[in-house]
Amino acid sequence: MPPPTPPQIFDRDLINRRLDRALARGAGDARADFLLARAAQDLGERVSLVKRRFVAAGDFGSPGPHGAVQLAAGGQVDWVVRIAPTRTSLGTGAFLAVVGDLERLPVADGRLDLAVSLLALQSVNDLPGALVQMRRALKPDGLLIAALIGGETLTELRQSLTIAESELLGGASPRVAPFVDVRALGGLAQRAGLALPVVDLDRAIVRYSDMFALVADLRAMGATNALEARARKPLRREVLARAAALYAERFADPDGRVRATFDLVWLAAWAPHESQPKPLEPGSATMRLADALKSRR
Template structure:
């Protein structure tokens, strides 16, 4: 388990997700990500015998991957095995402590789960070790620019009403940092990119209802334990409507989806050329004239 800072209360996270399943989950975001993940997987020119779906809170990724026919067996790995659907193998395990032997998997996918791992570098290292050579890791996380409107509205409201700020929205990782973590974990051909999804609501309370139904409300260990003041909540909603409404009065909420992919190293993979090994001059490739250092065009 992680020995570093404990940012997220993962016991509370599981309880919030269980509550969402019981009340009727809002799945539009994970469904969208699952479809996109299946498209990315379909573009890979190979199939995978054994893989895991790590922590995805629904069966959406498993269904999408099964429909694509690229994966022989895809096992659901969940902190608590729940009966979300039939037809999938399930293993009870935490994303921070994987029970798989080194070089035992061909594929690891994950959708909207790893952003709440306390030791993400450690988890990525475990994933890379569990992959066979030339095995693929493909995941979608909530990115750092997500819910920027809600952050701003809450920060202003708390400053006005309560005279200070408290952690309300998780500090999701920046895309550049995520790319660096892939390299540190030892992945070959690492790629990090992002998509943005704008969802519109009649008011800020609609957004908060959806976050509750996703099991995505505040699980920060440093969260304020006192109940949110009604005056603060109402002021937040007012600020949100003033600053982030479209011309028709509906409010915008931004979700950034950070995509990560990388391969377990294998001798068949492309490798960068050594410095000085080029056989063609850059000026020739660009069809231009090379100027000596210090010369200016037109001299």
């Protein structure tokens, strides 16, 4: 029996169209890639801490070439392939670039020493399935490093829109995507067959003149609402105005500028290999905990 089809939470075709539109309109606009640039710089630092050389690396689904550029320039990787979501987002640099779907990766099993993904996995419909495919692309003891938008990202915008719609329309439509929980990501990685997962969070607080400046940045990133369950009609002006007022009332600093939270959730994990440390079998301890505590005293 074939596995069940995962629920379609995101309209991935719409995500790609909006990304292409944002890239076409915002070439050279720093608003369109400041989070991706931050993630790419952090990726370079994380890879540099791993004291090994990687023959082959893959950058999977990232909305821009920043990660592939970082890997190619870092000196630890011999060659890099980038699987881009769209032709417009391919980018150029010292790497091979092709278009592919993050949910159906066009990579043979066991080909890569390093697999990375920046700010893409948060919008797949089957996150465990995508992690499985990335793990399969790795050689044994290969490394996966991924950054997802998650945690409390855009909590201020979510709250303001929900309250405004509830007040004026008597109910609220989903406007901000559900994000992966930091505590759950390690378990998802283990479900995907990855070993030794480590998860941490990088929080960025970005300040804006008002809510509309934040929304302009989200459009410049191609990151506006692409939920399948989204309302198809645009928000009425009075709802937007009320949401902006609520945002300013609840999330403004003393100088009047408002805060927006962006959480980058990082996952590092390994394709299993016999050389990796293994947890002890239950019941294999040679000393009782009480005795160990007594000996320390």
